[in-house]
Amino acid sequence: xxxxxxxxxxxxxxxxxxxxxxxxxxxxxxxxxxxxxxxxxxxxxxxxxxxxxxxxxxxxxxxxxxxxxxxxxxxxxxxxxxxxxxxxxxxxxxxxxxxxxxxxxxxxxxxxxxxxxxxxxxxxxxxxxxxxxxxxxxxxxxxxxxxxxxxxxxxxxxxxxxxxxxxxxxxxxxxxxxxxxxxxxxxxxxxxxxxxxxxxxxxxxxxxxxxxxxxxxxxxxxxxxxxxxxxxxxxxxxxxxxxxxxxxxxxxxxxxxxxxxxxxxxxxxxxxxxxxxxxxxxxxxxxxxxxxxxxxxxxxxxxxxxxxxxxxxxxxxxxxxxxxxxxxxxxxxxxxxxxxxxxxxxxxxxxxxxxxxxxxxxxxxxxxxxxxxxxxxxxxxxxxxxxxxxxxxxxxxxxxxxxxxxxxxxxxxxxxxxxxxxxxxxxxxxxxxxxxxxxxxxxxxxxxxxxxxxxxxxxxxxxxxxxx
RNA sequence: GGUGAGGUGGCAGAGUGGCUAUGCGUUCGCCUGCAAAGCGAAUCUAUAGGGGUUCAAAUCCCUUCCUCACCUCCA
Numbered sequence: 055x056x057x058x059x060x061x062x063x064x065x066x067x068x069x070x071x072x073x074x075x076x077x078x079x080x081x082x083x084x085x086x087x088x089x090x091x092x093x094x095x096x097x098x099x100x101x102x103x104x105x106x107x108x109x110x111x112x113x114x115x116x117x118x119x120x121x122x123x124x125x126x127x128x129x130x131x132x133x134x135x136x137x138x139x140x141x142x143x144x145x146x147x148x149x150x151x152x153x154x155x156x157x158x159x160x161x162x163x164x165x166x167x168x169x170x171x172x173x174x175x176x177x178x179x180x181x182x183x184x185x186x187x188x189x190x191x192x193x194x195x196x197x198x199x200x201x202x203x204x205x206x207x208x209x210x211x212x213x214x215x216x217x218x219x220x221x222x223x224x225x226x227x228x229x230x231x232x233x234x235x236x237x238x239x240x241x242x243x244x245x246x247x248x249x250x251x252x253x254x255x256x257x258x259x260x261x262x263x264x265x266x267x268x269x270x271x272x273x274x275x276x277x278x279x280x281x282x283x284x285x286x287x288x289x290x291x292x293x294x295x296x297x298x299x300x301x302x303x304x305x306x307x308x309x310x311x312x313x314x315x316x317x318x319x320x321x322x323x324x325x326x327x328x329x330x331x332x333x334x335x336x337x338x339x340x341x342x343x344x345x346x347x348x349x350x351x352x353x354x355x356x357x358x359x360x361x362x363x364x365x366x367x368x369x370x371x372x373x374x375x376x377x378x379x380x381x382x383x384x385x386x387x388x389x390x391x392x393x394x395x396x397x398x399x400x401x402x403x404x405x406x407x408x409x410x411x412x413x414x415x416x417x418x419x420x421x422x423x424x425x426x427x428x429x430x431x432x433x434x435x436x437x438x439x440x441x442x443x444x445x446x447x448x449x450x451x452x453x454x455x456x457x458x459x460x461x462x463x464x465x466x467x468x469x470x471x472x473x474x475x476x477x478x479x480x481x482x483x484x485x486x487x488x489x490x491x492x493x494x495x496x497x498x499x500x501x502x503x504x505x506x507x508x509x510x511x512x513x514x515x516x517x518x519x520x521x522x
Numbered sequence: 523g524g525u526g527a528g529g530u531g532g533c534a535g536a537g538u539g540g541c542u543a544u545g546c547g548u549u550c551g552c553c554u555g556c557a558a559a560g561c562g563a564a565u566c567u568a569u570a571g572g573g574g575u576u577c578a579a580a581u582c583c584c585u586u587c588c589u590c591a592c593c594u595c596c597a
Contacts, residue, residue, distance in 0.1 A: 065526085083597070096597040126595075209525050210593070256595085278597030282526090285596090309527085310591065317591080347535075351527075352590065359534065362546045372560060406536090415536055418544045425545095425561090432553085432561035486555055493557085504559055513559075 081277035085145035208283035275302030375513035
């Protein structure tokens with residue numbers, strides 16, 4: 055396969071090297087609070103990318119870290135009068151609860167910073183030996199001026215950064231731009247190091263863990279756009295100074311989620327937790343929303359847009375049930391035509407994703423296919439043969455997008471079809487009150503009846519919180 | 523101020539030189555015992571403003587205006 059992704063570093067689209075496995079390092083979350091819709095977007099984008107690559111038979115090795123040592127965690131622990139570990143354990147569990155519900159496949163590995171302290175210490179040692187880092191009163195620092203390419207990812211010039219005012223003043227650093235690799239501290243949790251007790255800086259953890267698990271030069275390093283500077287810039291400085299070779303082949307950054315056009319932030323109090331949006335919209339709507347704009351661009355979370363998405367999702371559900379409940383009673387024609395549609399859809403879908411992972415375009419292709427099937431169903435031309443021809447493609451696309459139509463048990467199926475039979479009898483006797491009572495009973499099970507000319511089908515709808 | 527990304531119909535969102543996606547919305551209609559769901563038709567002829575290149579530009583160049591993000595922890 056030939057897939058191109060926009061690389062932040064070279065400011066150009068680059069081919070993903072799929073000759074062997076595709077190694078992806080994704081910067082995960084700091085576990086001091088609930089995850090929000092912004093985290094969801096980044097992680098769903100990478101989950102979908104991974105699903106797509108795997109659907110093409112490409113082996114993916116996805117590593118996503120948990121930052122479980124950080125000042126915010128310690129502050130939260132102090133506030134709750136408990137240990138940092140209690141906090142991180144709670145929010146790691148919370149993370150998996152949320153993302154399992156969002157149908158995000160588990161990464162191959164979720165390394166935690168606290169479990170890689172020795173790797174970080176080794177890395178820092180190496181950087182000191184090579185002359186890129188030094189010890190001072192408050193910790194060990196990376197000397198930015200020693201790394202000549204500093205600023206190449208974020209396109210910043212060192213001189214401008216210095217004059218750009220908002221650099222923390224710290225007399226103990228040789229240069230205001232130098233950043234901490236190791237911070238001395240007696241506040242628990244701390245670890246021993248050759249330089250003194252303390253804890254690692256944020257940036258060093260991702261360098262240490264990505265180098266350890268994916269090597270010095272892997273295919274894709276990703277995260278939110280807000281991580282470009284300083285986090286990823288610093289990772290490049292550390293990793294390339296240590297290894298002497300180029301770090302990630304492609305830097306892939308996902309745009310921010312705004313809320314009604316405003317940046318989402320704790321201080322504005324407008325964050326939307328995953329728990330909140332799941333209760334309100336459910337996983338499929340959220341995934342569709344997160345993939346509805348090109349991943350490099352910002353997307354705006356607003357009720358109106360999410361509501362539109364419900365309509366689309368209902369069409370997908372309708373399409374699925376029309377297909378699985380199609381029967382043989384019709385003449386078989388139009389099969390060649392539908393085969394063409396399937397071929398075209400597949401080709402367009404792949405081509406959209408191959409071209410810098412254009413998910414909005416791919417979604418459009420998927421919806422078009424859904425529309426085509428619903429058209430056939432509406433005109434009583436959807437036979438079982440046609441359904442069987444389309445279903446694999448429908449399911450493959452759904453699976454890549456991580457969408458899941460709600461499933462029904464055989465018991466439910468039997469019960470529903472019995473109720474429908476009873477209702478049909480009442481209808482034929484023009485006992486509409488009784489028929490409507492059955493319809494109500496069915497609808498209480500989240501089943502919607504689809505009355506065609508000569509038959510009644512049904513679909514199970516996902517419950518969407520906001521519609522209650 | 524610096525850097526980057528943008529400004530496309532009521533809304534969302536593709537499209538990097540020519541054939542003006544797609545979806546939502548709205549209106550009417552089909553279907554129905556009535557609904558629901560679905561479908562059809564109609565509506566909308568958009569490309570921030572100005573200039574230029576070209577037979578031809580949303581698409582290339584110049585310019586003006588505007589928006590957003592990052593430059594501090596942040597997905």
